[in-house]
Amino acid sequence: MAQYRVIFAEFLTGALWGELAVSELSYSLALNGPGSATVKIPLWAFDWSALSPWRTLVYVQRGEQILWGGPLVAFGVDLESEDAELNCAGLWAYYRRRLITYDSAFTQRDQGEIVKALVQDFGDGTGQYPWNSGPRALMWDGSTTTGVLRDRTYRKYERKALGQAVEDLAGVRNGFDFRIGFGWSGSRVANFFRLAPASGVPTDLVLEHGANCDIPSFSVDGTSMVTEAVTTGGGQADDQLAVWWYNLPAELRMPRLSAVQSRQDVTTVDVLTGYSQQMISEGSTPVVIPSVRLYPDSYPGPGDVQPGQLVRVRARVGGRLVLDRTYKITGVSVKLTDAGEETTLALVPEGVYASVGSAATP
Structure with a gap:
């Protein structure tokens, strides 16, 4: 774990507080969701006053990249093994805990602009209601214009969850993908809200069984088929x-x-x-879903793959090509132990998002 660091900061101010001595680490990135992380630290390194649920942000750094971030939400202490296990949620989990508390109407507004307005007004405390308490934790990277206009009205009396409103917008036809990314801004970590097309972000990445990854199996699943x-x-x-x-x-x-x-x-x-x-x-x-495990200490690694990217997946058996399709990454899971680093990808076929349908009746 020499190339990894786990650092922590104060949620409300973003001020870095220190680095954690880590014995085990696992984290996951999720598309249009928060993801999670579990950090095990020796008990001697546990600071009861600093590591407080929802007050502390935990970040996972690999090399120079910040790959994961989110609040500490719970921890457990094992007095026999003399360690503590920190359970953290991805940063988006906080915005799932906020409510839309004023009437908000949007007419023919870009769906990305609706998202930004809702998050700033009712989640981050940086919008038109400055008294609406929020951590002021998010920056916007300029990806809020999607070209799709929507009409949306949110009523105060509905008390709709902010996270649900954004996820509903993302999940409708011609919606979008979103995630929170991280990077250094001087001596602090910046949290960037990023939108992307639901069709996926093209890349040149090719994941080939036996070359740069293992594809131990794939399944064909028709459970969710609908006509x-x-x-x-x-x-x-x-x-x-x-x-x-x-x-x-x-x-x-x-x-x-x-x-x-x-x-x-x-x-x-x-x-x-x-x-x-x-x-x-x-x-x-039917959905053809391969199980993909990246090779450790090689390209691509955890810092080279992100939810929302499109990648080519290939597998040959006995010289015969049995799998050759484009997939969208929906999740990245990394586990670090004394045995090394293991990275697995969650994928969906690119064609899942193609336009299909014949008739609609109100």
């Missing part, structure tokens, strides 16, 4: 708003597969249609 997607919205009984979206070409080859999603806070057909379209797109084909 009829129904999304229900606001209202009750016969007055409840509902939208259907179909994959009729698929139903020429296979029987109908139905799924229902409830969106009680949605009162417009266009928004419900977007959710139904996304269900059909994601459920249009």
Whole structure:
């Protein structure tokens, strides 16, 4: 673990407090979610006053890169082994704990600008409500313009969770991906909110079994396949708003597969249609999912892969090409022990996000 450091800072000010003596470390990056980290430290290095849940931010540094960051949320102390295990959540976990507490309406606004306004107003304390307590922890890297305009209204009385509002925007048809990245800004760590196309960010990375990674197995999963997607919205009984979206070409080859999603806070057909379209797109084909484990101390490593990137995955068996597809990285998990570094990737096929669907009926 010589190339890794685990440092900690005060959440509200960003001031670096020190470095942790680490015996074991694991962390995960998640697309459109917070991820997590577990840090084991010897008991002699445990500072009860400094390491306080939701007051302390923990960062994982590899070489010069900051690869992970987020608040300490819990810890356990083992007096027999004389160590402490710190359980941390990715920084986005904090914004899941905030509520939209004032009426906010957006008409034909870029969805990225809606996200920025919501996060600044109701999560970070840097928007139009300066009295709205927040850590002022996020910077924006200029990726907020997506080219997709939305109409959205959030009512004070709904008390909608900020994190859920952003994740709902991301998950609708023609939505986006988001994550929080990290980098040095002088002597402090800066937290950058980044948006990217839901189709993925192209790269030149090729992950080839036996060359720069292991692909011990892959699965073909049709569990989530859908040909009829129904999304229900606001209202009750016969007055409840509902939208259907179909994959009729698929139903020429296979029987109908139905799924229902409830969106009680949605009162417009266009928004419900977007959710139904996304269900059909994601459920249009069986998902071929490889298990990918990067080689330690080689390229690409943990600092070279990020959720949202598109990578080519290839595998040959007996000289025969059995897998050659483009995938989007949805998660990166790293585990460090005395035995070394192990990095695994969570992937979804690129085609999952292709436009599919034949008919919609309100």
